[in-house]
Amino acid sequence: MLETENLGKTYPTGDEALSDVSVRIDGREVVAMIGPSGAGKSTFVRCINRLVEPTTGSVRLDDTELTALDDDGLRDARRNVGMVFQEYNLVERLTVMENVLSGRLGYVSNWAALRRNFPPDDVERAYELLELVGLDGMEDKRVDELSGGQRQRVGIARAVVQEPKILLADEPTSSLDPETSRDVMELLTDIADDRDVPVLINIHEVDLAEAYADRILGLHAGELVFDGPASDLTGESKGVIYRGEEPPESAATDPDWLSGPDDESSARNGQDAGSDRLPAED
Ligand SMILES: Nc1ncnc2c1ncn2[C@@H]1O[C@H](COP(=O)(O)OP(=O)(O)OP(=O)(O)O)[C@@H](O)[C@H]1O
Numbered sequence: 424m425l426e427t428e429n430l431g432k433t434y435p436t437g438d439e440a441l442s443d444v445s446v447r448i449d450g451r452e453v454v455a456m457i458g459p460s461g462a463g464k465s466t467f468v469r470c471i472n473r474l475v476e477p478t479t480g481s482v483r484l485d486d487t488e489l490t491a492l493d494d495d496g497l498r499d500a501r502r503n504v505g506m507v508f509q510e511y512n513l514v515e516r517l518t519v520m521e522n523v524l525s526g527r528l529g530y531v532s533n534w535a536a537l538r539r540n541f542p543p544d545d546v547e548r549a550y551e552l553l554e555l556v557g558l559d560g561m562e563d564k565r566v567d568e569l570s571g572g573q574r575q576r577v578g579i580a581r582a583v584v585q586e587p588k589i590l591l592a593d594e595p596t597s598s599l600d601p602e603t604s605r606d607v608m609e610l611l612t613d614i615a616d617d618r619d620v621p622v623l624i625n626i627h628e629v630d631l632a633e634a635y636a637d638r639i640l641g642l643h644a645g646e647l648v649f650d651g652p653a654s655d656l657t658g659e660s661k662g663v664i665y666r667g668e669e670p671p672e673s674a675a676t677d678p679d680w681l682s683g684p685d686d687e688s689s690a691r692n693g694q695d696a697g698s699d700r701l702p703a704e705d
Pocket residue numbers: 434435436438439440458459460461462463464465466467
């Protein structure tokens with residue numbers, strides 16, 4: 424179970440990217456985080472494993488307070504957080520298998536890692552995962568011979584081989600064509616089921632979020648303004664998330680709605696920053 428409480432980030436430049444975000448993600452939920460460009464989605468995902476250091480608030484994964492850990496503690500705890508990146512972050516000149524096994528580096532000694540000497544169980548796990556992500560038989564191919572979709576599958580296998588307690592995906596489909604994007608979303612939802620792990624996906628394509636996620640988190644100007652089932656996402660809620668519009672009066676009693684953007688500047692920021700990415704109105 425992942426829980427953030429009042430998570431906030433202000434960058435040294437003074438940009439307040441995230442403000443008081445509290446969420447709880449559990450079970451085998453697939454959660455999509457949406458919002459206009461600059462809303463703070465990447466910052467949120469990266470604050471969870473402290474690739475970005477939060478300024479305020481806390482992040483808890485099961486019983487571990489990630490925000491309270493020193494460097495050694497954080498290194499160990501990061502094994503429990505699988506991360507999938509937009510640009511895959513693979514080692515291009517290494518093979519598919521070597522890249523997948525690098526997800527086990529946190530579990531083997533430095534010496535074994537240096538010699539790429541992984542226990543047989545790890546290798547077996549990697550083969551299983553290659554089959555799960557549809558890359559069986561491709562273990563010896565170099566990554567630079569693969570398509571974008573295949574690379575992302577390697578990235579997913581590498582994250583899952585860690586046996587994480589949560590899988591985070593930071594814009595996993597942004598570099599892919601629409602059909603490959605759907606395949607990758609389907610794979611992420613399959614993994615949530617198959618591995619019994621929650622998946623949090625930061626994503627621009629609202630239609631993919633609605634089609635594949637169980638739950639949507641809507642960020643606007645660093646604030647969480649919507650948290651509800653994908654089926655509850657309406658034109659009105661998209662207006663609040665993407666254009667900083669005022670929530671409807673019914674929002675006061677609807678648990679999906681959180682504090683809406685409350686000043687002109689946040690509405691303006693959303694409009695300026697996100698105008699190129701507005702989803703179609705319902
Ligand atoms: N390293 C940084 N230093 C200073 N400001 C930053 C940094 N990274 C992000 N920001 C700012 O923080 C805010 C949120 O950025 P973030 O990348 O988290 O948003 P996002 O919703 O993921 O955007 P996008 O969808 O375009 O990737 C923006 O105003 C951005 O300019």
